Amino acid sequence: MDLDFSPEDNAFREEARNFIAQNYPQELREKQNRGEDLGREDYLSWHRTLAKKGWSTPSWPKEFGGTEWTPTQKYIWSEEQARADTIGILPFGVAMLAPVIYTFGTQEQKEKFLPGIRDGQVWWCQGYSEPGAGSDLASLKCKAERVTGDDGKEYYIVNGQKTWTTLGQHADWGFFLVRTDPNSKPQAGISFLLIDMKSPGIEVRRITTLEGGHEVNDVFLDNVKVPVENRVFHENQGWTCAKALLAHERSGIAGVARSKRGLERVREIATTERSDAGGPLLADPFFKRKVAELEIDLTALEYTELRTLAGESSGKGPGTESSILKIKGTEIQQRLHELALEAVGHYGAPYLRDLGHNANIGPSYADGLAGDYFNGRKTSIYGGSNEIQRNIIAKMVLGL
Amino acid sequence: MDFSFTEEQSMLRDTVASYLADHYSFEQRRDALKAEPGWRPAVWKAFAEELGILGAPFSEELGGLGGGSTDNMVIMEELGKSLVVEPYLGTVVIGGGFLKHSGYAGAADMIASIIGGETIIAFAYAEPQARYTWQDLKTTAKKDGAGYVLNGQKAVVIGAPYATHLIVTARTGGAQRDAGGVSVFIVPKSAKGVTTRDYPTVDGFRASEVTFENVALGADALIGAEGAALPLVEKVIDEAIVATCAEACGVFRRLHEGTLEYTKQRKQFGQPISQFQVLQHRMVDMFIQLEQSISMTYMADIKLNDSDAERAKGASAAKVQIGKAAKFIGQNAIQLHGGMGMTDEMAIGHYFKRSTMIESAFGSTDHHLARYEGLSLGKVA
Numbered sequence: 001m002d003l004d005f006s007p008e009d010n011a012f013r014e015e016a017r018n019f020i021a022q023n024y025p026q027e028l029r030e031k032q033n034r035g036e037d038l039g040r041e042d043y044l045s046w047h048r049t050l051a052k053k054g055w056s057t058p059s060w061p062k063e064f065g066g067t068e069w070t071p072t073q074k075y076i077w078s079e080e081q082a083r084a085d086t087i088g089i090l091p092f093g094v095a096m097l098a099p100v101i102y103t104f105g106t107q108e109q110k111e112k113f114l115p116g117i118r119d120g121q122v123w124w125c126q127g128y129s130e131p132g133a134g135s136d137l138a139s140l141k142c143k144a145e146r147v148t149g150d151d152g153k154e155y156y157i158v159n160g161q162k163t164w165t166t167l168g169q170h171a172d173w174g175f176f177l178v179r180t181d182p183n184s185k186p187q188a189g190i191s192f193l194l195i196d197m198k199s200p201g202i203e204v205r206r207i208t209t210l211e212g213g214h215e216v217n218d219v220f221l222d223n224v225k226v227p228v229e230n231r232v233f234h235e236n237q238g239w240t241c242a243k244a245l246l247a248h249e250r251s252g253i254a255g256v257a258r259s260k261r262g263l264e265r266v267r268e269i270a271t272t273e274r275s276d277a278g279g280p281l282l283a284d285p286f287f288k289r290k291v292a293e294l295e296i297d298l299t300a301l302e303y304t305e306l307r308t309l310a311g312e313s314s315g316k317g318p319g320t321e322s323s324i325l326k327i328k329g330t331e332i333q334q335r336l337h338e339l340a341l342e343a344v345g346h347y348g349a350p351y352l353r354d355l356g357h358n359a360n361i362g363p364s365y366a367d368g369l370a371g372d373y374f375n376g377r378k379t380s381i382y383g384g385s386n387e388i389q390r391n392i393i394a395k396m397v398l399g400l
Numbered sequence: 401m402d403f404s405f406t407e408e409q410s411m412l413r414d415t416v417a418s419y420l421a422d423h424y425s426f427e428q429r430r431d432a433l434k435a436e437p438g439w440r441p442a443v444w445k446a447f448a449e450e451l452g453i454l455g456a457p458f459s460e461e462l463g464g465l466g467g468g469s470t471d472n473m474v475i476m477e478e479l480g481k482s483l484v485v486e487p488y489l490g491t492v493v494i495g496g497g498f499l500k501h502s503g504y505a506g507a508a509d510m511i512a513s514i515i516g517g518e519t520i521i522a523f524a525y526a527e528p529q530a531r532y533t534w535q536d537l538k539t540t541a542k543k544d545g546a547g548y549v550l551n552g553q554k555a556v557v558i559g560a561p562y563a564t565h566l567i568v569t570a571r572t573g574g575a576q577r578d579a580g581g582v583s584v585f586i587v588p589k590s591a592k593g594v595t596t597r598d599y600p601t602v603d604g605f606r607a608s609e610v611t612f613e614n615v616a617l618g619a620d621a622l623i624g625a626e627g628a629a630l631p632l633v634e635k636v637i638d639e640a641i642v643a644t645c646a647e648a649c650g651v652f653r654r655l656h657e658g659t660l661e662y663t664k665q666r667k668q669f670g671q672p673i674s675q676f677q678v679l680q681h682r683m684v685d686m687f688i689q690l691e692q693s694i695s696m697t698y699m700a701d702i703k704l705n706d707s708d709a710e711r712a713k714g715a716s717a718a719k720v721q722i723g724k725a726a727k728f729i730g731q732n733a734i735q736l737h738g739g740m741g742m743t744d745e746m747a748i749g750h751y752f753k754r755s756t757m758i759e760s761a762f763g764s765t766d767h768h769l770a771r772y773e774g775l776s777l778g779k780v781a
Contacts (some may be wrong), residue, residue: 001470002402003702009401072401267777282777292773296717303695310403324688387681394680398660398687 009072016080023049024086032085034358035368037213040123040170047089047120057094057118064102064110065118071309082257090167093117093124097175100192100241104233113173113194125197127162127176127219128242135388137177138186138239142221144178144193146228146235154228156180156193158221164382168204168217171197176221181236192238194230201225209378211371212353246384253322253383254329256302262336263295269343269365281343294335301328321397323389330379330386337373344369403698408467409474415451416478424482426747429604433485438606439562444486448517454492455515458500462511469639469704473646473697480650483754485605487520487559493643495521497636498567498584502624510586521586522563523640524554524610525633532763534569534633536577539612541570541585548572548622550585550593550615560608561598563589568612573627582630584623591615603753631708638715641762642704645697645722648758652690652725655733655751659683662737662748673736682732689725696721713775716768722758723765730755 005013025045031038050056058074060066069077081088089095098117101109116122133140142160149155158178168174174195181189197204201224207216233241267282270291275284282288305325341348347362348370355361380386394400405413423443432440448454456471458464465471472493479488491514499507499514513519530536539552550570560566566587574581587594593615596608624632660683663674673679696718703714730752734741737748759765 001405001698001702004401075401288773288777289769292769292777293720295776296720296769296772297692299699299717300692300696300721303699304691306401307403307695307698310401321691324691327688328692390681390684391677393684393687394677398680398683400660400664400674400680400683 005072005076009070009076012073013076013080016077017084019053019055020080020084020086023053024084025049028087032087038087043087043090043167043170044120044123046087050089051119056089056120057098059095060098060114060118061102064098064114071306075306075309078257079260082261085261088258090123092126092166092171092175093122096126096245097124100175100232100245103244104192104241106229108229109194109232122172123167123170125165125168125171125174125219127165127174127195129164130161131163135385137242138190140177140179140190142176142178143182144180144191144226146180149225156191156226156228156231158193158195158224158226160221162219162221163207163216165204165217165219166215168197168219169206169214171204173197174219175232177238177242180238184236187239189236190238190242191235192232192241193226194232195221195224195226199224199226210374212351213371213375215375254301254305254325255333256298256305256329259298259301259329259332259336262333262340263291263298265365266291266336266339266343269340272363272365273343273345287339287343290339294332294339297328297335298332301325301332304328321393323384323392323397326383327380327386327389333379334376337369337376341369341373405470405474408465409471412453412456412465412467412471413474413478416453416475417481419446419451420478420482420484424484426750429483429485433600433604437562438600439485439487443484444517444520447486447488448515454488454517457492457496458511458515462508463515464511469642469701472639472643473701476643476646477650480647480754481654483604483651483750487522487562489640489643489647490523490559490563491519491521494523494636494640495519495565495567497639498586498623498632501635502584502629502632504586504623506620519565520559520563521565521567522557522559522608524557524560524566524568525637526555526557528553528555532767533577534637535579535582535630537569537571537582538576539568539570541572541583541617543572544616546619548585548617548619550587550612550617552612554610554612556601556607557596557610558601558605558607560589560596560610561606565589566594566610567623569629569633579630581627582633583626584629584633585617585621586623587612587615587617587621591617601757603757604750634712635708637762638700638711639704641715641719642697642700644758644761645693645700645718648722648726648755649690649694649697651751651755651758652693652729655729655748655755656683656686656690658748658751659686659733659736662740666738679736682736686729686732689728693722693725709775713772716763716772716775719763719768720765720772723768726755726759 028042028045031042047056055067057065058067058069062068094117098114101113128137130140130142142162144156144158147155147157174197176193176195177190178193179189180191201222203220205218206214207218209215270282270287271280273281275281308321344366347366350361352359352361352367453475455464456467456475460466496511496514499510510519525534527538541548541550552570566589568585568587570583570585571581572583593613595611598606598608601607663679664672666673700714700718703710733748734752740746741748
């Protein structure tokens with residue numbers, strides 16, 4: 001039992017740190033510093049830089065472009081990214097869809113789709129939730145009927161609505177759960193389809209969230225024609241893919257390194273801000289206690305994640321225990337947002353989205369903190385709400 | 401980075417677990433606690449001779465098994481699962497810790513006799529006025545020729561009724577709450593002027609109020625530097641905290657498992673109460689607290705070998721987590737057992753009592769939060 005880094009680990013850290021310092025896109029850095037919304041090219045530029053280095057898909061099997069990093073190296077990499085405040089690689093293709101394709105897909109599907117995901121050429125979005133199917137995902141209604149086209153080939157005709165499709169406004173392709181058998185049990189009649197977002201009959205409509213941002217969308221599908229070869233795994237067995245995907249979706253969700261950086265930021269703000277007594281806010285006994293408790297809980301999360309990683313390295317996939325990481329990770333992210341907003345006092349109130357980010361109202365670190373807080377409420381809802389995670393642990397881990 | 405146990409540590413765990421399964425059932429424990437002397441010397445003898453675990457954290461040169469704090473952790477977790485009252489913590493972890501870290505001249509002999517099961521140690525550090533401030537000492541050791549004369553009173557010395565020796569903190573200089581002037585002595589319990597008032601504790605141990613009245617000590621009773629032993633005391637208490645956290649993890653496991661089992665067989669409204677979602681989620685939250693406690697215990701164990709400040713931060717952070725979990729898991733275990741949880745006949749209540757006492761052992765949650773704040777956030781204040 002030790003936390004020692006080997007000379008190889010230290011060399012890797014050095015390499016990662018230097019790589020970020022030398023290659024992180026300058027324009028992107030400036031936009032982040034100004035607090036601007038990022039566009040499609042902003043997200044993809046860093047992804048492509050990493051792809052050139054061979055680091056865009058560390059967790060994949062080696063044959064498809066994985067790096068075979070040890071758990072320690074993955075831990076170091078996430079720390080170095082957080083330390084340098086880089087944006088994350090979008091999870092939809094790399095972390096969510098790709099494991100489904102390389103686990104369940106055909107050789108043709110692997111060859112057709114994995115390189116575009118790895119290299120940051122194709123933007124993927126997720127078509128899972130529906131207005132009537134949220135936590136009860138298996139009750140989804142979006143329907144796909146199999147037909148033979150005029151060209152003699154087999155197609156699905158897809159009709160229905162998906163919602164909460166994150167950054168779907170930028171997407172080239174989407175992975176969708178659709179109902180191919182309306183007569184069987186809810187989980188049994190679902191198939192997993194890959195759909196070109198430029199297909200006729202697809203409409204993406206903006207949903208504006210609390211903080212005023214455009215992150216999520218409704219997706220309407222009206223007689224969308226999808227070749228049968230774009231189905232992953234067997235017809236009516238898409239739920240198997242969906243479950244595997246959700247487990248992967250949860251595994252990176254703890255966000256320990258980012259939360260550590262977030263905590264540093266809260267400490268910085270609370271060192272500048274004054275308490276009612278006139279000293280630094282961080283010296284206020286009540287505020288200080290909240291920071292200390294958060295720091296301790298974050299340490300507990302970190303070591304729980306390290307234990308999970310260590311378990312994974314001995315051959316097990318991300319287990320259902322990763323539900324713990326999702327619950328605790330998102331609770332901590334939300335507490336950080338809460339503390340940051342509390343720290344800036346009056347200057348949590350100004351809404352500067354429409355005034356531009358150089359409005360010079362209040363301290364610059366206060367800008368957007370309320371937005372982060374409002375937006376951050378999503379984390380305990382998405383990826384299977386934290387209540388659903390408790391159901392999963394109750395059933396899969398505790399055997400209830 | 402490595403979170404696995406060595407083969408030796410896994411064997412150690414199995415050995416202790418299988419011995420306790422045979423000799424430490426709930427009924428066997430209950431009967432032993434009710435009778436005098438309130439613990440089982442035969443179990444201790446088995447620990448020494450049959451299992452050989454009293455040498456686990458000592459080097460092979462000293463006759464030990466060559467392990468360290470992680471071995472203590474493994475053993476303490478198993479002891480926690482069976483609510484063992486025999487004094488491994490006081491003797492091996494704390495007594496052994498003082499002897500190992502102090503450069504004490506008589507350490508080798510003393511450790512040999514700990515490993516053999518002959519020497520049993522209780523740690524007399526708390527005083528009635530001092531709460532969790534280890535240097536708040538009214539007990540004094542005045543220089544007298546080459547030796548010392550010890551006077552004072554120690555509070556709730558766990559395991560003192562079974563001990564052959566007491567390790568005592570006393571002031572050889574400075575004012576009552578000064579960091580300087582703290583010294584540590586090893587005192588045979590049979591020494592003239594040592595009197596004890598013995599009693600049981602709520603969680604099944606025996607303890608004493610210990611009074612020292614003009615107890616004459618030789619120069620060889622001093623452990624560590626005269627007047628400068630506070631850092632040593634803090635180090636050993638941090639080790640005791642980590643060991644207690646490990647014990648707590650064992651206790652929590654039993655509280656959680658016991659609750660799962662009970663709710664699966666208890667039927668109300670025509671179904672097992674484990675089918676109710678509100679109870680399921682409560683048990684999931686207990687499970688999360690347990691997992692976080694295990695993680696923090698590993699963390700604190702790893703940090704024991706770090707700098708003084710990191711070690712102290714790690715131990716306090718772990719104790720905060722364990723203290724909160726002790727309340728949450730313990731109280732909910734009783735709640736979910738309903739009326740049965742209130743009875744003396746079920747084991748669950750006894751685990752609850754131990755977990756409750758662990759919360760305040762070596763400093764409460766609030767104490768360790770404040771200590772952590774001082775170490776992590778102190779500079780801004």
